[in-house]
Amino acid sequence: MLIPHPLLGPRDAGEFTYLGDATLLDRPDWQSETAAQDFYDYVYTRDNPSGVHRELWYHEYGDRSWIVVTRNVSTHEILGAELAQDVAKTKGSAG
Amino acid sequence: MRYNALRIFKEALTGHKGWTPAWRDAPPQKSYDFIVVGGGGHGLATAYYLAKVYKKSRIALLERKWIGGGNVGRNTTIVRSNYMMPGNQPFYEFSLKLWENLEQDLNFNAMMSQRGIINLFHNDAQRDAAIRRGNSILLHGADAVLLDKQGVKDLYPFLNTESARFPIMGGLLQPRAGTARHDAVAWGYARGADQHGVDIIQNCEVTGFKIENGEVKGVETTRGDIMAPKIGVAVAGRSSEVMAKAGLRLPIESHVLQAFVTEGLKPILPGVITYGAGHFYISQSDKGGLVFGGNLDYYNSYAWRGNLPTVEEVVEEGISIFPNIARARVLRTWGGIMDMSMDGSPFIDQTPIKGLYFNGGWCYGGFKATPASGYCFAHLMATDTPHDVATALRLDRYKTGHMIDELGAGAQPNLH
Numbered sequence: 001m002l003i004p005h006p007l008l009g010p011r012d013a014g015e016f017t018y019l020g021d022a023t024l025l026d027r028p029d030w031q032s033e034t035a036a037q038d039f040y041d042y043v044y045t046r047d048n049p050s051g052v053h054r055e056l057w058y059h060e061y062g063d064r065s066w067i068v069v070t071r072n073v074s075t076h077e078i079l080g081a082e083l084a085q086d087v088a089k090t091k092g093s094a095g
Numbered sequence: 096m097r098y099n100a101l102r103i104f105k106e107a108l109t110g111h112k113g114w115t116p117a118w119r120d121a122p123p124q125k126s127y128d129f130i131v132v133g134g135g136g137h138g139l140a141t142a143y144y145l146a147k148v149y150k151k152s153r154i155a156l157l158e159r160k161w162i163g164g165g166n167v168g169r170n171t172t173i174v175r176s177n178y179m180m181p182g183n184q185p186f187y188e189f190s191l192k193l194w195e196n197l198e199q200d201l202n203f204n205a206m207m208s209q210r211g212i213i214n215l216f217h218n219d220a221q222r223d224a225a226i227r228r229g230n231s232i233l234l235h236g237a238d239a240v241l242l243d244k245q246g247v248k249d250l251y252p253f254l255n256t257e258s259a260r261f262p263i264m265g266g267l268l269q270p271r272a273g274t275a276r277h278d279a280v281a282w283g284y285a286r287g288a289d290q291h292g293v294d295i296i297q298n299c300e301v302t303g304f305k306i307e308n309g310e311v312k313g314v315e316t317t318r319g320d321i322m323a324p325k326i327g328v329a330v331a332g333r334s335s336e337v338m339a340k341a342g343l344r345l346p347i348e349s350h351v352l353q354a355f356v357t358e359g360l361k362p363i364l365p366g367v368i369t370y371g372a373g374h375f376y377i378s379q380s381d382k383g384g385l386v387f388g389g390n391l392d393y394y395n396s397y398a399w400r401g402n403l404p405t406v407e408e409v410v411e412e413g414i415s416i417f418p419n420i421a422r423a424r425v426l427r428t429w430g431g432i433m434d435m436s437m438d439g440s441p442f443i444d445q446t447p448i449k450g451l452y453f454n455g456g457w458c459y460g461g462f463k464a465t466p467a468s469g470y471c472f473a474h475l476m477a478t479d480t481p482h483d484v485a486t487a488l489r490l491d492r493y494k495t496g497h498m499i500d501e502l503g504a505g506a507q508p509n510l511h
Contacts, residue, residue, distance in 0.1 A: 001402055012404075013394075013402070013404070014404045017393070018393045018394045018509060019507075020348065020395070020507070020508070020509070021348075021395075040493065040494050041344070043437075043493075043506050044437050044493040044494075044506055045344045045345060045346050046335070046344070046345070046346070046347065046348050047335070047344065048335035048336075048347055048348050048349055048395070049335075049336075050333075050336055050349070050397040053395055055394070055395060071394075073349075073394075073395045073396050073397050073398065074396075074397045074398055075398065076396065076398055076402075
């Protein structure tokens with residue numbers, strides 16, 4: 001697989017390590033009433049879809065940036081890639 | 096029809112005209128007492144033990160495609176019980192005991208061969224871990240033998256114990272482990288279940304669950320609605336997808352695991368060997384092909400095929416301990432979709448929906464568990480209490496802090 005790195009262009013997937021579902025960016029509020037359940041869901045449960053999946057890859061053998069890759073997990077087709085910090089900033093300004 | 100040597104002899108003389116299909120092609124009825132979703136090894140075994148051991152009737156087994164076409168037909172056929180953790184070891188040992196008597200029980204040749212498995216170790220720390228695991232296995236009543244380098248050499252003189260990057264120091268042997276013919280296991284259970292009255296319904300995909308007031312009433316399928324008060328789902332690989340139809344979100348990710356078979360070779364590998372410095376396991380099939388595999392591809396996938404970097408890594412690991420297989424040609428590779436759970440251990444449990452039971456999260460250890468998984472799942476569905484050896488395989492164990500984490504890798508499914 002080639003991952004279209006937003007800064008470096010197409011890079012071999014072997015340069016990256018994989019973390020998992022991009023919902024791991026959305027850390028729950030520890031002061032919430034439902035924090036115990038929220039953190040259980042955050043750490044352990046996953047949607048695990050068979051189609052389009054947004055996921056975190058780390059460019060370990062490259063520029064060490066975190067990337068959010070949008071990929072079809074049934075065909076391995078990559079639909080997009082963005083810097084995780086951009087995704088987080090957009091979320092931050094929206095929230 | 097019982098299979099035996101006399102029968103084969105008789106059929107050979109009469110042109111093999113007397114054989115009948117091993118199971119009926121049953122049309123779905125409107126309702127049953129039990130529905131098992133998933134016609135893989137675990138689902139078929141569940142239906143078989145429900146009927147045979149727990150004496151239940153009116154059982155349907157629903158399969159989306161054809162039985163035995165998923166992971167029971169796509170694995171590396173290894174059967175073993177060399178686990179360490181208290182919640183796991185008795186379960187897998189129960190499974191191995193069922194394997195030892197499986198062919199007699201099913202009257203079906205599953206080619207069960209207890210040829211032994213060796214987990215190699217390559218440094219002092221791994222040796223200490225192997226001793227600890229071996230002691231845990233012995234304390235649980237199963238078998239384990241610690242081998243030093245010479246002990247490994249005596250069994251496998253061709254292993255590269257000297258010049259490898261990670262020299263072999265010894266290994267932990269489980270003599271009762273071995274391999275079985277994966278397809279025959281599915282077919283044997285299907286035939287046995289059918290003989291005990293189970294309706295095996297193929298090309299019947301579950302598209303939804305009928306749930307009223309928190310209680311399951313039946314399933315919607317591509318062949319119409321089928322009602323039943325007790326429904327067990329055993330569809331590992333696709334667990335998240337199927338259980339999402341009942342509104343449940345599971346602690347599971349689906350990953351692809353590749354496996355490989357070489358051309359047929361003369362017998363060179365009498366048992367099963369796993370490499371300790373990486374992740375590589377190999378055995379030789381009765382047809383002569385070397386059957387081997389390694390790690391997951393590491394990313395979520397439902398694709399039934401992997402990528403080349405993993406192929407390269409697995410082959411490199413293999414050649415580093417078996418230089419003599421470097422010229423063997425790989426005939427086939429394939430990928431299977433694994434339910435990877437958050438601690439590397441499976442689930443056999445009730446769900447929050449009454450009457451709906453779940454069996455999954457087998458990671459890449461599902462094949463060896465087939466008999467015990469079916470037996471314990473049947474026990475749960477028949478009695479609403481977990482079987483004695485499966486009490487720890489709970490769906491809520493992460494919430495309560497009772498992980499069964501053999502590798503200590505934490506909630507990172509691709510590392511188990």
